[in-house]
Amino acid sequence: MFDPSRDQVRTFFIEAWKKRKDSQIMTPLESMAANLVAMHPEYHEDMEDPDALNREFPVEQGRTNPFLHLSMHLAIAEQISIDHPPGIRQAHQKLASRLDDHEAAHEIMECLGQVVWESQRLGKPLDNDTYVDLILRRAS
Structure with a gap:
């Protein structure tokens, strides 16, 4: 199982964004990551910050950790592409039928956060x- 470190994840997103800005050739995963960054202009400054690898994003500051947010987007896109857990693709389609694709991903992200928190807590x-049931409820 792939288990990158915090620095590896941050470096991946920073480098993907830099490659996009510099019109360099990217892998499909880098392209997907750069597209996610492009959809979040509020994170562009973070991707270009030389201190981004070491920066903390405490909840008390009222900011979402951009690297966590983008990583969740990437995980959700992968889940949908392989329909795992089973039913997530259909649940996403139901959500996306009433929201745009990006907002649907944000709704799924809320569900993912909830089940991860419960898993860790218990x-x-x-x-x-x-997880899939929570998504379907939001789609109703």
């Missing part, structure tokens, strides 16, 4: 059925 594996 010390149990992530409940895929609850």
Whole structure:
């Protein structure tokens, strides 16, 4: 299983964004990451900050960690592309039928955050059925 460090994740997004700005050739995953950054202009400054690798994003400052947010987008896109957990693709389609694709991903992100938090709190594996059910409820 791929388990990158915090610095590796941050470097990946920063380099993908730099490649896009410099019109360099990118891998498909880098292109996807750069497109996600492009959809979030509020993160552009963070991607270009030389201190971004070391910066903290405490909740108390009222800012979302851009690297966490973008990583969740990437994870959700991958889940939808392979329909895992089963049913997430259909649940996404239902959400996207009433919201734009980006807003649908943000709704799914809220559900993912909830099931990850519950999993960590209870010390149990992530409940895929609850995850998909939460998404379907938001789609209703």
